[in-house]
Amino acid sequence: MNIPESIQERVKKEIDFFCKSLPKEPGELYEPMRYMLSLGGKSIRPVLLLLTCKMFKGEVKNALPAAIAIELFHNFTLIHDDITDNSPLRRNSPTVHIKWNSNVALLSGDALLIKSYQQLNKTPAKYLSSIFQLFNDAALKVCEGQQFDMNYETKNRVTIEEYLNMIRLKTAALFSASMEMGATLAGASGADCRKMKITGESLGMLFQLKDDMLDVFGKPGKTGKQSGGDIIQDKKTFLLIKAFELAKGKTKNELNSLIGNTKIPAAEKVKRVKNIYEDLGVEEYANKQMLLYFSSAKKSLAPIKTPEKDILLALVESLLDREV
Amino acid sequence: MNIPESIQERVKKEIDFFCKSLPKEPGELYEPMRYMLSLGGKSIRPVLLLLTCKMFKGEVKNALPAAIAIELFHNFTLIHDDITDNSPLRRNSPTVHIKWNSNVALLSGDALLIKSYQQLNKTPAKYLSSIFQLFNDAALKVCEGQQFDMNYETKNRVTIEEYLNMIRLKTAALFSASMEMGATLAGASGADCRKMKITGESLGMLFQLKDDMLDVFGKPGKTGKQSGGDIIQDKKTFLLIKAFELAKGKTKNELNSLIGNTKIPAAEKVKRVKNIYEDLGVEEYANKQMLLYFSSAKKSLAPIKTPEKDILLALVESLLDREV
Numbered sequence: 001m002n003i004p005e006s007i008q009e010r011v012k013k014e015i016d017f018f019c020k021s022l023p024k025e026p027g028e029l030y031e032p033m034r035y036m037l038s039l040g041g042k043s044i045r046p047v048l049l050l051l052t053c054k055m056f057k058g059e060v061k062n063a064l065p066a067a068i069a070i071e072l073f074h075n076f077t078l079i080h081d082d083i084t085d086n087s088p089l090r091r092n093s094p095t096v097h098i099k100w101n102s103n104v105a106l107l108s109g110d111a112l113l114i115k116s117y118q119q120l121n122k123t124p125a126k127y128l129s130s131i132f133q134l135f136n137d138a139a140l141k142v143c144e145g146q147q148f149d150m151n152y153e154t155k156n157r158v159t160i161e162e163y164l165n166m167i168r169l170k171t172a173a174l175f176s177a178s179m180e181m182g183a184t185l186a187g188a189s190g191a192d193c194r195k196m197k198i199t200g201e202s203l204g205m206l207f208q209l210k211d212d213m214l215d216v217f218g219k220p221g222k223t224g225k226q227s228g229g230d231i232i233q234d235k236k237t238f239l240l241i242k243a244f245e246l247a248k249g250k251t252k253n254e255l256n257s258l259i260g261n262t263k264i265p266a267a268e269k270v271k272r273v274k275n276i277y278e279d280l281g282v283e284e285y286a287n288k289q290m291l292l293y294f295s296s297a298k299k300s301l302a303p304i305k306t307p308e309k310d311i312l313l314a315l316v317e318s319l320l321d322r323e324v
Numbered sequence: 325m326n327i328p329e330s331i332q333e334r335v336k337k338e339i340d341f342f343c344k345s346l347p348k349e350p351g352e353l354y355e356p357m358r359y360m361l362s363l364g365g366k367s368i369r370p371v372l373l374l375l376t377c378k379m380f381k382g383e384v385k386n387a388l389p390a391a392i393a394i395e396l397f398h399n400f401t402l403i404h405d406d407i408t409d410n411s412p413l414r415r416n417s418p419t420v421h422i423k424w425n426s427n428v429a430l431l432s433g434d435a436l437l438i439k440s441y442q443q444l445n446k447t448p449a450k451y452l453s454s455i456f457q458l459f460n461d462a463a464l465k466v467c468e469g470q471q472f473d474m475n476y477e478t479k480n481r482v483t484i485e486e487y488l489n490m491i492r493l494k495t496a497a498l499f500s501a502s503m504e505m506g507a508t509l510a511g512a513s514g515a516d517c518r519k520m521k522i523t524g525e526s527l528g529m530l531f532q533l534k535d536d537m538l539d540v541f542g543k544p545g546k547t548g549k550q551s552g553g554d555i556i557q558d559k560k561t562f563l564l565i566k567a568f569e570l571a572k573g574k575t576k577n578e579l580n581s582l583i584g585n586t587k588i589p590a591a592e593k594v595k596r597v598k599n600i601y602e603d604l605g606v607e608e609y610a611n612k613q614m615l616l617y618f619s620s621a622k623k624s625l626a627p628i629k630t631p632e633k634d635i636l637l638a639l640v641e642s643l644l645d646r647e648v
Contacts, residue, residue, distance in 0.1 A: 026472055084427040113437060117441060117456070121456045125452075128453060129452060132452075136442045140438050147431055
């Protein structure tokens, strides 16, 4: 992916420092944090935050605590979501609840969430309350989105609108907050902050749609996750909802017989649902939807004329083609 | 208990208002919060915070957000601890993970923790960063304490010192932070804030020791919890550690055969361990330890001469005799 290396390096350095500063004891609380953070994610959210801050001529050092807080928060959500989704694999490694157990994953996730607030409190006093508010609002939306996602697993009919609202909460809210925070911490105008909030939301939507596609069509070695995990879990993704919309006759019957079916072996279920997706060409629909969000992000960035804007656009473009 | 009614009422009103302000959807996220908070705890932590604030002539309205945040945080820990401890009953009602399920309890707990930070952010700007820091530090200690508590379940030998350190983290840290926050929000001197920090810690230790005793000797209808839950879970409480210290010969062998034994029916295990506690008189030792903390709290409060000090002392005295 086209992530600006210097910024990504800066984030990585801070995360490494964070890991080294963690206490040794109790090991079951702090070791899973170190483990999770060492698996090396893309750091896309903190990079977006810092890049936005630079785009508005802000100082990176003012935005660094919030950037790290966002990354820690994101990792907290991964640890807890992996428990609820019963996911065995993350970033090509066993998930925390598999490597340790669910109780350890629960508690170290909690502590990581608190640690993210500890980072946030290093934000310059002048911005503290507003950054705190953006962070809290986004964090709650992430929980709401995750709950809707869970509810939809057992709900028969989920509309595209419900799905889009769900990922707006679960994923786009944090992207949106990252970019709005970046602008806020650069002292950008209210209008510019709002623009970044909207841009971030579009990028988050695009990112999640791509995530749904990679879950089915990605290479497991690259995505680092169990292939077809969403299908196994009956997740109502864009692909599945679209497939239900398009499928007719025998195909519809087959899809109906596969979804919610816990008796059929996981690998077979994934294979058969994937075949239906391919037959119906649902991937194309998802691509079109992603391009809509890309256009929308480009449009809201149009008035901005700084070198960082082009870096950001290149990054977004690479989000469309990512394999990880 | 001797909790000043006007302050407790104020807390209750705020909590009711908080519950009413929660969104309706997704119900699985917000309903468990309303449920847990409606079960009516003692609100001892926010009362201590507000009382300390008043003791130093502070304004209650400045301290109210932090007080509510502490109460929400405490309820978050109960929801998550009940999952890990597999507790069926809390405040005479089914625990959240029993009434709904573990995934719902996990996520609504997370959201309640975030909600507590949302409350905290209503603290006057002048105090925000320092209150934030006290809150975060205590919150982390609570997680550390809970992890040690879990670890000790399967550890054969736990010393009284290890136990005291564990409850200092798990319980006393939040009492300590409540009182230090109350003093801070009243603009008290650094020396007075530190004094309240120490007093709060003593009260927390005393409170947890009493909790351990109520778990075994309390009336289930009053405590609202499963009787002997600690014994069933092999929790290394003061009582059990002391019993191991004192027991000899046949008694020691029986204790050894009971602890860690998952085959024996729960009710029988509780009854037999309780009999050993009674034979050895371990309750007396715990009472003595509690009185030590009571003296220590009285001593650090000695220089203070305001009516609220006497209210606080009456409250502490009633903690020693509480049945709930």
